[in-house]
Amino acid sequence: MTGRLSAPLRSRRGLTIIEMAVVLFIVALVAVPLAAIASQFFILPTEWQANVTAMRDAREAVKWVADDARQAACFEIGFEPDYGTLSWTDYTVSSPIRFNVRYFYESSTTSLIREEVGGDLTTTRPIIDTIAEYDDFWLSLEASDKADRIIRASAIATTESVRDTYQRTHDIAVMMRPSLLLEGCS
Numbered sequence: 001m002t003g004r005l006s007a008p009l010r011s012r013r014g015l016t017i018i019e020m021a022v023v024l025f026i027v028a029l030v031a032v033p034l035a036a037i038a039s040q041f042f043i044l045p046t047e048w049q050a051n052v053t054a055m056r057d058a059r060e061a062v063k064w065v066a067d068d069a070r071q072a073a074c075f076e077i078g079f080e081p082d083y084g085t086l087s088w089t090d091y092t093v094s095s096p097i098r099f100n101v102r103y104f105y106e107s108s109t110t111s112l113i114r115e116e117v118g119g120d121l122t123t124t125r126p127i128i129d130t131i132a133e134y135d136d137f138w139l140s141l142e143a144s145d146k147a148d149r150i151i152r153a154s155a156i157a158t159t160e161s162v163r164d165t166y167q168r169t170h171d172i173a174v175m176m177r178p179s180l181l182l183e184g185c186s
Contacts, residue, residue, distance in 0.1 A: 008024070050161035051168070057128040057157035058170035061112050061137060064127050065152045068101045068114075069151035069174040084139040086151070088177070090118075103127075105134045112137055120186045130157040132167075142173075147174045 015023075065086075068148050069075075072086035083103040090097045099118040106113050111126040137154040141149060141156075154171045 002064040010087040014077060026130045040113065045052040050164075051166045054130060054159040054168035055170070057130045057154040060171040061095070061128050061131075061155035061157070062153045062170050063149065064114055064154040064160070065103065065139065065175045066172050069153075069176055071099075072101075072151070072176050075139075075149070075151060075176065075180070077141065078102070078104065080134055081107070083137060084141075103137075103139060105131060105137065107134070128155070128160055132157070132158040151176055 068086045071088045073089070074087040076085045076087070078084040081104045083105070085100055085102040087100045089096070090099060097119045099116065101117075103116070104113050104114045105111070106126070109126065109129055110131055111129040112131050113124060113125045115122065116129050124161045136158070138154050142152060149172050151172045152171070154169060156167055156169045158165060158167045160166075
């Protein structure tokens with residue numbers, strides 16, 4: 001039985017060069033398109049991530065302004081690199097505390113910076129770092145009278161990806177709280 005199995009094996013000499021070339025050609029025909037498709041699974045998520053980052057950053061910038069504008073009784077327009085300062089007094093504590101929140105652009109880091117001065121404490125933090133230039137963010141005040149004052153904010157966040165640059169804009173309009181004579185708005 002052993003002699004019968006080994007005889008056919010001896011007559012077989014393996015693949016010829018032509019057979020090997022045909023196999024490699026077929027593998028290449030299948031592998032190259034599959035590799036191109038597979039690479040998209042790595043590139044597209046980074047594209048999507050850049051787009052989502054731009055949307056999130058623009059929304060985050062105006063969210064901070066909206067939160068401050070809802071508390072603010074005063075708004076003073078700023079000049080480059082400042083956007084403006086929102087002010088209010090916190091009367092919920094035993095000794096009222098005056099807050100001034102200034103938004104400004106820092107070109108070295110392309111960041112929107114929020115500086116809060118409340119009492120003796122000053123805190124500075126970057127809100128977003130995807131503001132490409134000063135004009136990509138703005139604050140404005142619309143006032144029909146002292147009781148009806150609306151702060152408008154707009155942010156354009158810019159992010160880079162492998163293939164493209166994404167810019168996303170987010171706008172908001174927030175009514176300020178009524179100003180008290182005690183607030184000292186100029």
